[in-house]
Amino acid sequence: MKSRFRHVALIGKYQAQGMRGVLEDIAQFICRQGAEVSVEHDTAMNTGLTGHPMLDVDGVGRECDLAVVVGGDGTMLHIAREVARHGVPLVGINQGRLGFITDIPVGEVREVLGPVMAGDFEEERRSMLEGQVLRDGRVIFEAFALNDVVVNRGATAGMVELRIEVAGDFMANIRCDGLIVASPTGSTAYALSAGGPILHPDIAGWVLVPIAPHTLSNRPIVLPDDSEVAVEIVGGRDTSVNFDMQSLASLIHGDVVRVRRSAHRVRFLHPRGWSYYATLRKKLHWNEGLGG
Known part of the structure; x- marks a missing residue:
């Protein structure tokens, strides 16, 4: 099958054992489909897979029309x-346990990736969050998140006190260990373990989940994703905010974390017949105890 994609980027979780061999096999397979392969720079340097052109992440966005990601979520x-701002579609190859967004088992790459590259796939687009930290009205930090933006108390500190506004309207003051603002994609991550609901990716909403609230009536709530959420730090020590557990910023009283929908959406390609509900069944073991 001839590839409908011209230039494919290959990105891997290079810390994983045996990743070089897996990536090399996938690279050769992609080349046999008639597409050019480039390997993301850090992946190439850390696995020794230097027989293909290398691109940094921004180069992947500028030059490639498909990215194959091998690893986990x-x-x-x-x-x-x-790469979301470049509109490059992503295919997820899972090495290990099934992921929510890396859904092709590594042992099925040839059977599944070939048809996807030939144009036989399901495409979905998922919303992202973008956030800012404001101090005295000035932006001191900003980042994107696909899963969630989390305000957390310090490791040895007590609860934080937060003032929450939604679309400019005062919503609540809460005392808690932290607060999660999650996208539908992130609703199956930290927000789920904190007691939040699962949002289908097609729902245009966020879920706001307090972490261990002092008042039990502070419950998770689903909000429209066209509403900006503002979280002011009123009390507590060593408070921080993180974006997909990656970017951190230390916060002080009076700081405001603003979260809104990003203008960019992430494009995922799945095998034909892919089902979100099948992923939930497998990942969350919803079919255990049935069928003997």
Whole structure:
């Protein structure tokens, strides 16, 4: 099958054992489909896979029309944030346990990736968050997130007190260990473990989940994703904010974390017949105990 894609980037979780051999096999397979392969710079340098052209992440976005990501959801999150503004579609190859957004098992690469590269795939687009930290009205930090933006108390500190506004309207003051603002993609990550609901990726909403709230009536809430969420740090010590568990910024009283929908969306390509509900069943073991 001839590839409908001209130039494919290959990105891997280079810390994983045996990754070089896996990437080399996939690179050769892609070349046999008639596409050019470039390897993301850090992947190439850390695996020794230097027989193909190398590109930094920005170069992947500028020059490639498909990115194949091998690893787990964490690897995919990093790349997705970086290439979303370029509109490059992503295919996730999972080495290990099934991921929510890396959904092709590594043992099925040839059977599945070939048809995808030939144009036989399901495409979905997922929303991202963008956030800012304001201090005295001035932006001191900003970043993107595909999963979530999390305000956390310090490791040895007590609760934080937060003032929350939604679309400019005062919503609540809460005392808690932290607060999660999650996209539908992130609703199956930290937000789920903190008691939040699962949002289908097609729902235009965020989920706001307090972490261990002092008042039990502070419950998770689903908000429209066209509403900006503003979280002011009112009390607590050593508070921080992170974006997909990657970018950190130390916060002081009076700082405001603003979160809104990004103008960019992430494009994922899945095998024909892919089902979001099948992924939930497998990942969350919803079919255990049935069928003997």
